Amino acid sequence: MILIFLTVSLLFTCSTSTHQPLATPTNIQSSLKPLTFDGNLSFENIHQAANDFGNIYHFLPSAILYPETVSDISIAIKHIYEMGTTSGLTVAARGNGHSHHGQAQAYQGIVINMKSLRGPEMQFYTGELPYVDVSGGELWINILLESLKHGLSPKSWTDYLHLTVGGTLSNAGVSGQAFRHGPQIHNVYQLEVVTGTGEVVTCSEKQNADLFYGVLGGLGQFGIITRARISLEPAPMMVKWIRVLYSDFSIFTKDQEHLISSQNAFDYIEGFVIINRTSLVNSWRSTFNPKDPVQASQFISDGKTLFCLEMAKYFNPQEIDFMNQKVDSLLSELSYIESTLFLSEVSYVEFLDRVHVSMSKLQEKGLWDLPHPWLNLIIPRSRIPEFAREVFGNILTDTSNGPILIYPVNKSKWNNIRTSMITPDEDVLYLVAFLPSAMPGSTGTNGLEHILNQNKRILCFCESAHLGVKQYLPHYQTHEEWKAHFGSKWGAFVRMKSTYDPLAILTPGHRIFQKGR
Numbered sequence: 380m381i382l383i384f385l386t387v388s389l390l391f392t393c394s395t396s397t398h399q400p401l402a403t404p405t406n407i408q409s410s411l412k413p414l415t416f417d418g419n420l421s422f423e424n425i426h427q428a429a430n431d432f433g434n435i436y437h438f439l440p441s442a443i444l445y446p447e448t449v450s451d452i453s454i455a456i457k458h459i460y461e462m463g464t465t466s467g468l469t470v471a472a473r474g475n476g477h478s479h480h481g482q483a484q485a486y487q488g489i490v491i492n493m494k495s496l497r498g499p500e501m502q503f504y505t506g507e508l509p510y511v512d513v514s515g516g517e518l519w520i521n522i523l524l525e526s527l528k529h530g531l532s533p534k535s536w537t538d539y540l541h542l543t544v545g546g547t548l549s550n551a552g553v554s555g556q557a558f559r560h561g562p563q564i565h566n567v568y569q570l571e572v573v574t575g576t577g578e579v580v581t582c583s584e585k586q587n588a589d590l591f592y593g594v595l596g597g598l599g600q601f602g603i604i605t606r607a608r609i610s611l612e613p614a615p616m617m618v619k620w621i622r623v624l625y626s627d628f629s630i631f632t633k634d635q636e637h638l639i640s641s642q643n644a645f646d647y648i649e650g651f652v653i654i655n656r657t658s659l660v661n662s663w664r665s666t667f668n669p670k671d672p673v674q675a676s677q678f679i680s681d682g683k684t685l686f687c688l689e690m691a692k693y694f695n696p697q698e699i700d701f702m703n704q705k706v707d708s709l710l711s712e713l714s715y716i717e718s719t720l721f722l723s724e725v726s727y728v729e730f731l732d733r734v735h736v737s738m739s740k741l742q743e744k745g746l747w748d749l750p751h752p753w754l755n756l757i758i759p760r761s762r763i764p765e766f767a768r769e770v771f772g773n774i775l776t777d778t779s780n781g782p783i784l785i786y787p788v789n790k791s792k793w794n795n796i797r798t799s800m801i802t803p804d805e806d807v808l809y810l811v812a813f814l815p816s817a818m819p820g821s822t823g824t825n826g827l828e829h830i831l832n833q834n835k836r837i838l839c840f841c842e843s844a845h846l847g848v849k850q851y852l853p854h855y856q857t858h859e860e861w862k863a864h865f866g867s868k869w870g871a872f873v874r875m876k877s878t879y880d881p882l883a884i885l886t887p888g889h890r891i892f893q894k895g896r
């Protein structure tokens with residue numbers, strides 16, 4: 380039986396009634412079965428494609444395509460395109476399924492399991508301006524490990540590397556390196572894309588540039604990324620990893636902004652908000668060493684809202700003295716609470732893959748499969764004090780149900796005049812990520828409804844105070860909200876859709892366009 384179910388159906392407006400009426404499951408199967416693929420099209424175990432890391436939306440597809448070749452993807456899409464609007468069939472690429480609101484799902488459609496498109500092997504170019512050609516379904520962790528064999532590394536990352544190239548490039552891909560290198564979409568030379576008509580197109584800054592920039596940050600609306608050429612740089616071996624704490628938000632952000640204004644200060648700059656965490660600095664001791672152990676052991680975090688500045692400096696072992704001098708000098712320019720300086724030296728891989736350790740622990744404890752009502756915002760620098768005052772001083776005062784990241788980036792590095800990514804219009808932008816987990820059945824502060832209401836309060840405040848905030852990994856319920864999100868870029872986005880996916884077959888999970896409407 381094909382069904383659609385929502386974990387919290389009352390809270391959301393997505394229901395079968397908003398979808399185009401479809402052919403019966405039997406008709407869909409008999410229409411797709413004659414197609415021949417190098418990989419395979421499966422009508423079994425389709426439930427696995429009706430879930431994602433968010434674990435809130437569950438749209439059951441009709442089939443999962445496990446492509447072995449790009450031609451498999453092209454055949455499937457071409458076939459659906461030629462069926463016209465009457466079938467209602469849609470297609471979603473699924474990378475590693477780490478999205479949060481059903482973005483990689485396709486109700487009664489076909490989900491393409493991009494991880495099965497691993498081949499051909501990664502191709503490295505190691506001359507001047509090195510790069511690697513990778514499959515759109517490749518995990519970033521694998522790209523890191525392969526690149527290191529050539530002494531190279533991508534420049535821009537996400538905090539978590541078990542995400543696919545197509546999954547992050549259709550959003551942006553941001554982490555603490557973005558202030559220097561821009562997001563991952565700024566570090567790609569070329570893409571191969573299968574459009575909504577099934578055409579396979581190579582695109583770059585110089586070739587089919589509108590498709591190239593449209594697909595980058597394009598939420599999967601114009602094509603499925605089957606290959607990407609990722610820019611590389613020489614890889615360091617080691618990382619000096621540093622954390623310090625602030626109790627004053629304005630001093631914290633002043634220091635963050637000071638650091639991102641220099642290109643040769645640190646290689647990575649992030650930050651997070653800590654609300655009422657007992658024995659916080661003690662919990663860091665498994666990875667970090669306090670500069671002053673006695674003072675650090677007397678530091679009290681209970682009941683306080685604190686702001687942690689996290690920095691990293693890359694180095695090779697022979698440069699350690701020079702690196703330490705540089706770090707000391709940079710730290711001397713900052714105004715953190717002195718007793719809270721924590722330092723560590725780890726390998727480059729250990730640093731970049733740091734979140735995987737926490738994720739594995741969650742999996743072991745059975746906490747991975749909880750609902751994750753995450754909210755990611757991009758806030759103009761000029762409005763960040765007002766945002767912090769209300770959100771950390773009023774909305775989230777007692778506790779938080781997960782990490783809250785906050786760090787600035789330089790917009791000059793984002794090239795988003797040309798990509799589809801939407802950001803506020805200021806030179807320095809703050810990325811703020813609320814990353815809670817909700818306890819099933821709880822009606823308390825860690826329950827799904829409470830957290831969703833909290834997210835709503837944050838969004839309502841941003842809107843009523845006209846902060847000019849944009850969502851990252853955006854999620855909206857209505858057409859009007861999507862239009863407002865894209866603002867002056869909406870017309871261009873709609874035009875691109877009608878050119879590259881005229882029947883709105885691709886990536887229905889965002890609910891921006893509907894097939895046949």
Ligand code: FAD
Nearest residue numbers: 474475476477478482537538539543545546552553599604
């Ligand atoms: P999926 O969830 O499978 O897909 C996401 C979207 O991309 C869907 O709309 C899908 O249809 C589309 N898509 C997938 N593959 C392709 C393709 N080949 N071509 C076209 N469209 C495609 N993001 C950051 O920027 N920075 C972070 O530090 C960060 N950390 C994260 C940590 C965790 C633990 C998690 C769960 C997410 C994190 N994210 C982060 C968000 C993450 O980057 C996005 O959710 C990303 O889309 C997930 O990649 P995925 O491969 O799992 O994609």
